[in-house]
Amino acid sequence: MENIPYKTYLAENEVPEAWYNLRADMRNKPAPLLMPSTGKPCAAKDLEPVFCAELVRQELDVTTAFFEIPGPIRDFYRMFRPSPLVRAYFLEKALGTPAKIYYKFEGNNTSGSHKLNSAIAQAYYAKQQDLRGVTTETGAGQWGTALSMACAFFGLDCRVFMVKCSYEQKPFRREVMRTYGANVTPSPSLTTQIGQKINCEHPGTTGSLGCAISEAVEAAVSTPGYRYVLGSVLNQVLLHQSIIGLEAHAAFKKLGVKPDIIIGCAGGGSNLGGLIAPFMGEKLRGENDYRIVAVEPASCPSFTRGRYAYDYCDTGRICPLAKMYTLGSDFIPSASHAGGLRYHGMSSTLSELYDQQLMEAVSVRQTGVFEAAQYFARTEGILPAPESSHAIRAAIDEAIKCRAAGEAKTILFGLTGTGYFDMTAYQAFNDHLMRDYVPSDAELEASLAKLPTIG
Amino acid sequence: MENIPYKTYLAENEVPEAWYNLRADMRNKPAPLLMPSTGKPCAAKDLEPVFCAELVRQELDVTTAFFEIPGPIRDFYRMFRPSPLVRAYFLEKALGTPAKIYYKFEGNNTSGSHKLNSAIAQAYYAKQQDLRGVTTETGAGQWGTALSMACAFFGLDCRVFMVKCSYEQKPFRREVMRTYGANVTPSPSLTTQIGQKINCEHPGTTGSLGCAISEAVEAAVSTPGYRYVLGSVLNQVLLHQSIIGLEAHAAFKKLGVKPDIIIGCAGGGSNLGGLIAPFMGEKLRGENDYRIVAVEPASCPSFTRGRYAYDYCDTGRICPLAKMYTLGSDFIPSASHAGGLRYHGMSSTLSELYDQQLMEAVSVRQTGVFEAAQYFARTEGILPAPESSHAIRAAIDEAIKCRAAGEAKTILFGLTGTGYFDMTAYQAFNDHLMRDYVPSDAELEASLAKLPTIG
Numbered sequence: 001m002e003n004i005p006y007k008t009y010l011a012e013n014e015v016p017e018a019w020y021n022l023r024a025d026m027r028n029k030p031a032p033l034l035m036p037s038t039g040k041p042c043a044a045k046d047l048e049p050v051f052c053a054e055l056v057r058q059e060l061d062v063t064t065a066f067f068e069i070p071g072p073i074r075d076f077y078r079m080f081r082p083s084p085l086v087r088a089y090f091l092e093k094a095l096g097t098p099a100k101i102y103y104k105f106e107g108n109n110t111s112g113s114h115k116l117n118s119a120i121a122q123a124y125y126a127k128q129q130d131l132r133g134v135t136t137e138t139g140a141g142q143w144g145t146a147l148s149m150a151c152a153f154f155g156l157d158c159r160v161f162m163v164k165c166s167y168e169q170k171p172f173r174r175e176v177m178r179t180y181g182a183n184v185t186p187s188p189s190l191t192t193q194i195g196q197k198i199n200c201e202h203p204g205t206t207g208s209l210g211c212a213i214s215e216a217v218e219a220a221v222s223t224p225g226y227r228y229v230l231g232s233v234l235n236q237v238l239l240h241q242s243i244i245g246l247e248a249h250a251a252f253k254k255l256g257v258k259p260d261i262i263i264g265c266a267g268g269g270s271n272l273g274g275l276i277a278p279f280m281g282e283k284l285r286g287e288n289d290y291r292i293v294a295v296e297p298a299s300c301p302s303f304t305r306g307r308y309a310y311d312y313c314d315t316g317r318i319c320p321l322a323k324m325y326t327l328g329s330d331f332i333p334s335a336s337h338a339g340g341l342r343y344h345g346m347s348s349t350l351s352e353l354y355d356q357q358l359m360e361a362v363s364v365r366q367t368g369v370f371e372a373a374q375y376f377a378r379t380e381g382i383l384p385a386p387e388s389s390h391a392i393r394a395a396i397d398e399a400i401k402c403r404a405a406g407e408a409k410t411i412l413f414g415l416t417g418t419g420y421f422d423m424t425a426y427q428a429f430n431d432h433l434m435r436d437y438v439p440s441d442a443e444l445e446a447s448l449a450k451l452p453t454i455g
Numbered sequence: 456m457e458n459i460p461y462k463t464y465l466a467e468n469e470v471p472e473a474w475y476n477l478r479a480d481m482r483n484k485p486a487p488l489l490m491p492s493t494g495k496p497c498a499a500k501d502l503e504p505v506f507c508a509e510l511v512r513q514e515l516d517v518t519t520a521f522f523e524i525p526g527p528i529r530d531f532y533r534m535f536r537p538s539p540l541v542r543a544y545f546l547e548k549a550l551g552t553p554a555k556i557y558y559k560f561e562g563n564n565t566s567g568s569h570k571l572n573s574a575i576a577q578a579y580y581a582k583q584q585d586l587r588g589v590t591t592e593t594g595a596g597q598w599g600t601a602l603s604m605a606c607a608f609f610g611l612d613c614r615v616f617m618v619k620c621s622y623e624q625k626p627f628r629r630e631v632m633r634t635y636g637a638n639v640t641p642s643p644s645l646t647t648q649i650g651q652k653i654n655c656e657h658p659g660t661t662g663s664l665g666c667a668i669s670e671a672v673e674a675a676v677s678t679p680g681y682r683y684v685l686g687s688v689l690n691q692v693l694l695h696q697s698i699i700g701l702e703a704h705a706a707f708k709k710l711g712v713k714p715d716i717i718i719g720c721a722g723g724g725s726n727l728g729g730l731i732a733p734f735m736g737e738k739l740r741g742e743n744d745y746r747i748v749a750v751e752p753a754s755c756p757s758f759t760r761g762r763y764a765y766d767y768c769d770t771g772r773i774c775p776l777a778k779m780y781t782l783g784s785d786f787i788p789s790a791s792h793a794g795g796l797r798y799h800g801m802s803s804t805l806s807e808l809y810d811q812q813l814m815e816a817v818s819v820r821q822t823g824v825f826e827a828a829q830y831f832a833r834t835e836g837i838l839p840a841p842e843s844s845h846a847i848r849a850a851i852d853e854a855i856k857c858r859a860a861g862e863a864k865t866i867l868f869g870l871t872g873t874g875y876f877d878m879t880a881y882q883a884f885n886d887h888l889m890r891d892y893v894p895s896d897a898e899l900e901a902s903l904a905k906l907p908t909i910g
Contacts (some may be wrong), residue, residue: 005466005467005469005533006467006533007533008533010775011460012460012461012462048675052697075544077462078460078462079461079545079835079836079837080836089530090534108563109836109837110832110836110837110838110873110875112875149833149836152832152833153833153834153836171878172627172875172878172879172882175836175878175881175882175885176875176878176881178881178882178885179829179832179838180832180833181833181882311722336867367630374634377565377634377635378604378607378608378636379608380534380633381531381534381535381563381564381604381608382534382564383565383631383634420567420627420631420875420876421875423627423630423631424627426630426631426633426634427627427630427633430630430633430634
């Protein structure tokens with residue numbers, strides 16, 4: 001092995017003390033959120049009935065580059081941060097590639113993923129605002145678990161609408177959230193008006209993030225002392241998740257290494273946006289160049305087959321509109337096993353960067369993803385989440401290209417989490433029962449035809 | 456917070472390069488294993504049909520203090536070691552105790568526990584001996600998972616007999632092992648003669664580690680190119696697990712801190728024996744004193760209610776006899792949720808130390824254990840394994856005593872693993888359906904009456 005440690009941890013005093021707001025360095029800012037009622041850009045007062053006030057401030061601020069991380073959040077981060085930057089020596093050896101592969105591993109906490117980075121921030125601001133509780137949606141269950149942990153820590157109520165197919169595939173996820181005191185409801189449910197409507201229009205639906213968001217927002221605005229919090233897509237979330245990239249960037253600096261290719265899975269964009277933030281910042285400022293690659297499931301291909309347009313963020317159309325790569329808010333992805341990537345849209349910041357060709361995107365099929373997951377588990381000793389395994393698949397594909405070309409590129413990918421609650425999916429793979437789902441052109445056209453004309 | 460980091464990691468070049476054999480410093484050595492056929496101490500040739508040759512050498516060596524860790528094992532360790540020594544600031548604050556609480560966290564790897572420390576060593580020696588595969592038993596599933604990972608890494612076959620009640624409580628554990636290519640059978644099974652016999656004598660039994668050991672040994676000796684490997688109890692296992700204590704000891708030295716009380720859960724003794732090794736060594740050599748506390752379940756109280764005598768290590772009585780604290784090899788513990796602590800006996804080394812009053816033991820009931828587990832999860836952000844939570848319970852009890860007495864003692868406990876595959880148990884607790892099981896005196900007397908007269 002080279003003189004690079006297997007794992008690089010920053011010392012606690014090297015951990016970043018501020019989040020980085022990538023938008024401050026974008027010449028073309030992401031398009032603003034629009035109010036569905038008026039078609040005009042959202043102001044703070046429009047968003048504050050739904051979101052915590054400080055989070056609204058962060059959401060709307062496109063110029064402040066750094067936000068200091070409050071002390072209580074930094075203290076909580078010490079439970080599970082800094083996360084390691086790992087050199088995948090065993091994977092490199094198994095692949096026989098000259099590529100140097102690194103991954104930033106965010107799975108060493110009980111929520112099982114990077115989601116805790118933003119959950120604790122959002123719970124903190126809710127507590128600061130003297131709220132009673134928060135509502136949210138969860139797909140794979142990682143965000144819901146993270147928020148349950150964060151709310152337990154600050155003594156806030158937590159109501160989670162969990163996408164029905166995940167609720168059924170992952171019975172034990174619910175128990176983790178309950179252990180942290182959360183209330184968990186499968187979505188679409190009959191407890192909200194929008195849930196009743198969706199159940200009526202799509203009988204037997206297994207749900208989607210878009211549905212669950214609508215339900216959670218409705219529950220928040222109709223319950224005094226509650227606000228809604230979201231685990232991805234929004235700029236505030238990308239801001240909090242920048243801690244991933246900032247730590248990785250600092251660790252690389254310490255090692256004297258510069259990555260050539262940076263790869264992350266993309267559902268709503270929280271992990272990818274966080275991982276790439278400081279690197280993309282350098283790219284925007286012309287200081288350094290990197291190839292940046294978003295990996296999405298072929299079953300829900302927002303970047304690679306979607307349209308860059310204003311769309312509703314939720315199926316129930318009660319949230320603001322965002323300009324983003326979207327498959328249409330009516331699109332309900334097939335019940336793939338990567339529940340965290342089943343979102344019809346994409347972060348508006350990442351969408352703008354993609355549109356400016358500052359990053360690339362690829363889509364991968366889930367059988368190939370699980371092949372990569374199993375290979376990684378056996379070589380690197382970590383059982384990855386299905387979502388994270390999308391990035392593994394792409395990283396392995398790049399490393400194989402390096403082998404063919406004899407190029408020793410340095411690859412960084414985000415290993416967002418572990419698959420301990422995804423064993424139904426692994427079982428389907430182990431039993432050779434896993435299938436690939438790819439939407440037809442007709443299906444996508446039908447959904448995109450319903451995009452709003454606003455914006 | 457004080458000037459002690461939340462987590463202390465050794466640098467990779469500070470990680471111990473040799474395991475420590477505590478027996479070398481014991482004046483009164485643990486009693487030797489005896490052959491059941493002759494009642495005479497086992498020689499290497501007696502054990503080699505069952506165990507790998509190098510592991511037999513380690514098992515029988517009571518004088519060599521340090522065994523160098525082979526390079527490939529040290530490399531594998533780099534995937535998940537060094538493990539952090541964590542200062543439980545949040546737990547201390549929640550308890551309002553002046554005690555300083557530390558835990559050595561072994562759960563940050565896919566097997567979910569410390570078991571991987573010995574699994575990779577045993578798989579390595581099996582590979583070195585050109586074996587085809589190994590058999591083993593698993594209780595909670597952590598050892599089976601660890602061995603599956605280790606075997607996948609070295610390309611060995613792996614057959615796991617999983618205690619039936621765990622197999623049923625933890626459907627997804629099996630899938631993890633399958634993902635690593637292992638073959639998993641619920642025990643007692645109908646695939647071995649001893650399994651058939653036990654099923655016949657105890658119809659409907661939920662199994663025990665003692666039964667599963669018998670089955671795994673039978674499968675190993677009756678399959679060419681196979682050996683049996685065990686995840687606890689044996690001296691070779693305690694030797695490998697000494698890495699836990701050695702790292703903790705080095706980390707404390709780095710911090711300039713000395714623990715007063717060291718606490719670990721004890722089933723067969725692998726974690727406790729590993730955690731305390733260098734500290735007990737100092738105590739034996741008169742260099743330092745520590746209070747050392749074993750914590751066992753009230754449902755399987757080998758130390759606190761068992762007898763120190765020669766007994767069979769397995770229910771089927773095909774293994775060598777060991778002198779140990781035992782409840783009798785016929786004792787089948789109730790189906791408690793801490794599958795990893797359901798063993799009738801105890802490491803002979805720990806038994807001898809306990810008999811010499813060099814350590815203490817307490818037993819705790821599982822409802823109290825899960826109260827502690829939930830409290831810990833909510834304050835420290837880690838969902839602990841039921842087994843590990845026995846140590847948490849005892850550590851909290853000691854910290855509360857410190858609060859009452861106004862004493863700022865330093866407590867170290869072993870947090871052996873995570874509870875992600877134990878959600879059935881948490882569910883029972885969340886639903887207030889968990890019960891405590893404590894064997895009656897009559898039950899224990901009946902079982903102890905059948906102890907062999909040998910030895």
